[in-house]
Amino acid sequence: MNAPYVSPPPVYAAVSLARIAAMLLRYFYLLRSSWPRLAELIYWPLVQMLMWGFLQTYLNRHSGFLAAAGGSLIGAIMLWDVLIRGQLGLSVSFLEEMWSRNMANLLISPLRPGEFLAALMAMSLVRMFVGLVPVSLLAIWFFGFNLWGLGLGLVAFFANLLLTGWAVGVVVSGVILRNGLGAEGLAWTLMFLLLPLCAVFYPVATLPGFLQVFAWMLPPTYVFEGMRAIMFEHRFRGDLMAEALSINAVFIAAACFAFLRLVDSARRIGSLMAIGEYRPPATTGMVTKSSIETCA
């Protein structure tokens, strides 16, 4: 071997932006190397926007009320997509490590769990914007709906939806780390549990009384109510956004705590040594990305 390169004395850093940047670089390389991964970011938001946009167009022709609330369905579906993309963006980046059997390499590196989560959240933001920006521009062209016209409210909506998406994504990642890829289905389906409760397409008052209690515990409910307030009443409800932010703070803290506990539990049962081993999703029979990659 050559004369050894002697690295400078290692310096311990409790939190390192360089390590977060290293993870972002890893995901950037991955996206750059795979056009299907990039296309997938745009494909589903585009399909949703077109489907709900045409439905909106149809309803506008037959209902004066909905015509007056122009774009509420497209707006709802695009904001719902922010929520689901926030969670999926985080979960998919996490799953990439599981599929590639790279997780043990990361867990024995100096990367701290908080840095890993920060990188996953940042990637979720990148992935969401890669999907949403072109689709929102197409929505203006196709249906005359300008999501960006929601103005400052849009920033508050995005922030709250992303925070909820990340909280769910962090918990799901912890569960997958603890239980292996057999739990992967949760990453693709868990968020849909919120769909009827968050009053995405209808006011929360539509729900039965007991469900309204649960609905108001979920930050996205405040966002979708806020969106309708802008569209129907032309006013921005800052109070709703502040309440959503408070609940999100609790959600994020609880999710990070749960993640750390799940990592500890995984270490206790020894599942981190078996990460990436293929376990068929026997309970659901779902065809997931991991099963596809295993077959490939």
Place this chain on the structure above:
Amino acid sequence: MTAMTVSDDTPAIEVEGLTKVYKALTAVAGISFAIRRGSITGLLGGNGAGKTTTIGMILGLILPTGGIIRVLGHDMAAERHLVLHRINFESPYVALPNRLTVRQNLRVFARLYGVAAARRRIDELAVDLDLADFLDREVGKLSAGQKTRVALAKALINAPEVVLLDEPTASLDPDTGDWIRTRLTAYSRSRAATILLASHNMPEVERLCDDVIMMKAGKIVDRAAPQALIDKYGRTTLEDVFLDVARGTGIAGAMVDPP
């Protein structure tokens, strides 16, 4: 090669009463050992002997039920993050992302480990481990032997003082396996680095290791230099010694209370 001076006398790895119990199964039963700096130590044992669990606990991937682990003088339960950038690990059961090229993977890990001159270190590893021809090829498109060399490059990216290897030459042809062993010996000797490797490959352990820890059913049943073990058991190869220990034959069968 430039030999480095070992200034610190504390063992590279120190384990006291290490235990791992999974419900009714005791995977590791209160083992204790110390590994001196700059040595290459083999962890030998049959399937289920507790080798991988021991390595997993040293790395922090598995939480011990009891006992103490110190690596480079740091208690791994409380100070794991103070030592992670000074150690590394390689196993055929852990992989690098297939879609990234070799260079991209090494760049990412160099940054994670805080390697100051990452480009220089990658170039150096490319020469040492003969990676230059496929440095810009995706890892998924490499042969098993090339992947092992890349995994080894990742394990050496931070010039670690302690390297843990889990069956480093499993599934490799004899020529590639021999090539890897030569590189590992050179690395350990040139940097006074400590290597702990779990292996089923007896000739590999015989050739590489200064010291061998033999495990059976979660316990250490013997420990000595390879030749000393061969002499002690009155055998001609380490493989015969391994079989005696695994089957409880020869003098291994006569041992009531293993050392």
